[in-house]
Amino acid sequence: MTSNHNHFTSPKIKWFYAVDVANSKPSYYNYTKTQEPQKFIPFSDYDSLTIENTYQKTPTSKVLVNEDKLFEADLASMEISPVYWEGPTYEIRRGLWYKDGVPLPTETGIEIEEGYEFVKPYLFNQVATIPPDVNEVTTENLASKNEEEEEETKPDEKERVDMYTLKSGQTILYFNDKDAVIIPSTYKTKFQLNVVRTLGSNSLLGVYRIRRGYDDHNKKANEKKQTEVDEQKQDEQETTTRDQLENEVKEENLEQDFDLDTSKEESNREIDHLVFCVHGIGQLMGSKNEAYTFSHSVNLLRKVMKKMFNDRKEYQDLVENNDDPLNNRIQVLPITWRHKISFNPKRTGNDGNEDRLPSLAQINVDGITFIREILGDVGCDILLYYEKEYLLQMLTAVTSELNRVYSLYKKINPNFSGKVHILGHSLGSALTFDILSGQSGTIKNGTVNLENQLVFDVENLFLLGSPVGIFKLIERKNIYARNMANPAQEPGTFVSPKCQNLYNIFHPCDPIAYRVEPLVNPKFGDFKAVNIPFAVKGGISSHLEKVAQIGDIISTKLWIGSRNMQKKDSSEDDNDDDGAKIFKKREIHGEQLKQLTSLNASGRIDYALPMGMFDISILSALASHLGYFEDENTVGFIIRQLLTKRDKPLEKTVASLY
Structure with missing residues (x-):
């Protein structure tokens, strides 16, 4: 065997979490997840290593992560959530196999890795060989090749030395120790599989290239992918109406609010x-x-x-x-x-077995609805303060x-x-x-x-x-x-x-x-x-402050001079002096000062x-x-x-x- 890759190698694992689409939110949000997250960012090296070590020992544990350990990674549910307050939960993934730099779901990655160990692509002679991605594979291309290969039967099992079938019906075709492709279950003929082997992946055909382990290639691909997601969201916002923007839910606080690159010292x-x-x-x-x-x-x-x-x-x-x-x-x-608090503008007042009172929303009049809703959300809290x-x-x-x-x-x-x-x-x-x-x-x-x-x-x-x-x-x-x-x-x-x-x-x-x-x-x-x-x-700001300070300094110095000349008794708390009237200053001491210092x-x-x-x-x-x-x-x-x-x-x- 001439290859240097003549044995199984452990990939570099990196843990990620989603920041754009939440899995769930507290019940008062009335939130339902309608799409899958696209933007995944990596945990810091320190957090990722801590999670991986814990995962290897007890894969159902919870790990405190992120800035000041304010979040908890639940390895049983594969979610991250805040520790000290109620907030959204987001999906976390164990970065083992990647598509466009984004880690595949953890369970999928584990299954693909099982196929990797079974197929042993690191033993292939053509380790460095991988079909290039092509920009377009048309139905005409496939038809011309189909004229040469008319076989519509499934390939013999013995020939599937580079493939592994997942529970989903998809097939993984491994090229070498790092690269593979995911083939949809509709690809069942020898001809179709050979096209993939020859031409590589093409998203138009539903074939996606994947890569094993976290390396520079996947790191750069992830950064590129996240930029594309951000740009897509920005383009969508630019075409969104003003009212839609006002009601748009901001779901990227997890990324924007915290220092994501935490170290052992910062976390502890x-x-x-x-x-x-x-x-x-x-x-x-x-x-x-x-x-x-x-x-x-x-x-x-x-x-x-x-x-x-x-x-x-x-x-x-x-x-x-x-x-x-x-x-x-x-x-x-x-x-x-x-x-x-039980009072909610949209909740009716419950009296026994039936609602006796309407909700605040029901007694609102129709005019300036938006302003009235704000007043209901904001102003009512003060009114409630005076109800026992x-x-x-x-x-x-x-x-x-x-x-x-x-x-x-x-x-x-x-x-x-x-x-x-x-x-x-x-x-x-x-x-x-x-x-x-x-x-x-x-x-x-x-x-x-x-x-x-x-x-x-x-x-x-x-x-x-x-x-x-x-x-x-x-x-x-x-x-x-x-x-x-x-x-x-x-x-x-x-x-x-x-x-x-x-x-x-x-x-x-x-x-x-x-x-x-x-x-x-x-x-x-x-x-x-x-x-x-x-x-x-x-x-x-500095100019305004300097002007105020200069005036204050001059006034204070003149007042102090006046105080010294007057030689007033400093124990007279309640009596003002001419200097105070002229220069707008007053010394606080004695009993009055004690009243204040006892509170601050x-x-x-x-x-x-x-x-x-x-x-x-x-x-x-x-x-x-x-x-x-x-x-x-x-x-x-x-x-x-x-x-x-x-x-x-x-x-x-x-x-x-x-």
Whole structure:
């Protein structure tokens, strides 16, 4: 035997997963799979090797994969799904045999490999020989050859030394140790099979070339195939009507939201800060379009957070004794709850054995239907907050989901001993605030009797675009820290969130957001919220920030000079001075500072995001409320607050006045 391929060789295995068509989705999507996926992308080398090693030992196991092990590959069902939140499942494949660089289904690959071991094409003399692909094989070509070969009977079994029949009836014709073709069951004559042997594969005839093992050839073919799929989708979108585009379901978040090229270090990175993100109003829209799902928003937050940390040394320097300079040691996970609430705009109210009440959709009038549907999906959530039955459902759902995800995270990461934080958006901020306060003015007597309490302590509570301020004002309640609450105060006149630091972050154009500091002390209503600086330098943002900073620096210096000249008694918290009136500055110290630092060690609670030149518009108002999770100014601020250590108590701070 002159061939170097004189023995069976193990191919390089690579695992893949689909990203374009889901196998299934949570029940509230009412999803039915109508087509097979076309776009498969490879797992990272680390994940692929881990999956393959597990598959060889226990082929029905589950393997944690992808960025931060946020997904689970189920080898029994051959599906990948998110670990900590409900989401779509996608098909996974063991890349053994490939067509156009795309792995064939795992079971098909196994069967073709069984034929490979039976036929032993690696022993063929013509190892390097394979018929070339031809652009076209016409019926005329076949007819001319058929005149020469009129035999219509099946070839003798002894002549089938290069073929293997699958259970499906298809035949595999092996050319050498790497190449073969799939022949449809309709090809039964010796003549037809010899044509395939001579001319190779041709898709017009239903004959497809396949290749064994993951190599450069299949890697390049896969990349080319995925590009073709993307271009085809883009062409389809360009010919789609606007209404169809608005309703089109976005199904590529699995590919877009995560770092797919994970390593062992990245998959097992140490986490010091676990942030649970609780969504607000409008998540029913996510059941119609995945671009609105909260898990997608949190995945974007994680992605932006990672990028900003990697690009900015000032953030990296905040992490002490960090062996990995690109590990921000922060993990963010979504907490979804809306689908667990019984009220649904399209669901009727059930009263006993029959529906006594109609659905919201049934009482809608016909005009501006699209806008009314949005209001039903979004606005109703706020109305439900003031109905005892639904509020208790909301509070219970959020508490249960927080505890479930925390317990699961601890089970998967038993060595985690870091701090836990909550980031609540919109109505989600009000729910988490009430859960941590243990009471809500929307319920009679203010007591929330939840079956379960949080099983973990909360370090920082971040309120984003929060209505907590207006809710507590309507409830006629102040906000005090637990160590500042006066037992002599009338019960039910205040709330005290159980957390170390309370942050209220808002965009000035956000119509849902309200301030919180005046509820701590009405005098704080004279203080402007702290301005969060632009996270990204350059362009118009930097110019706007520099102008503001220069004016602020000059004003502060003049005010300090005035203070020194006046020589006022610094203990007079409630008395303003001429410098404050002229230069719009005020020093916070003494009892007032204590009121603020007891709720936030930084000395302030309200933080305003910077405004651009074109922010004052209706569209900007809507965008400002929905865009916190991908806004770099918000993300940069949160990173800094999580990583900054405040070992010394704050003695005084300066606030700008209105």
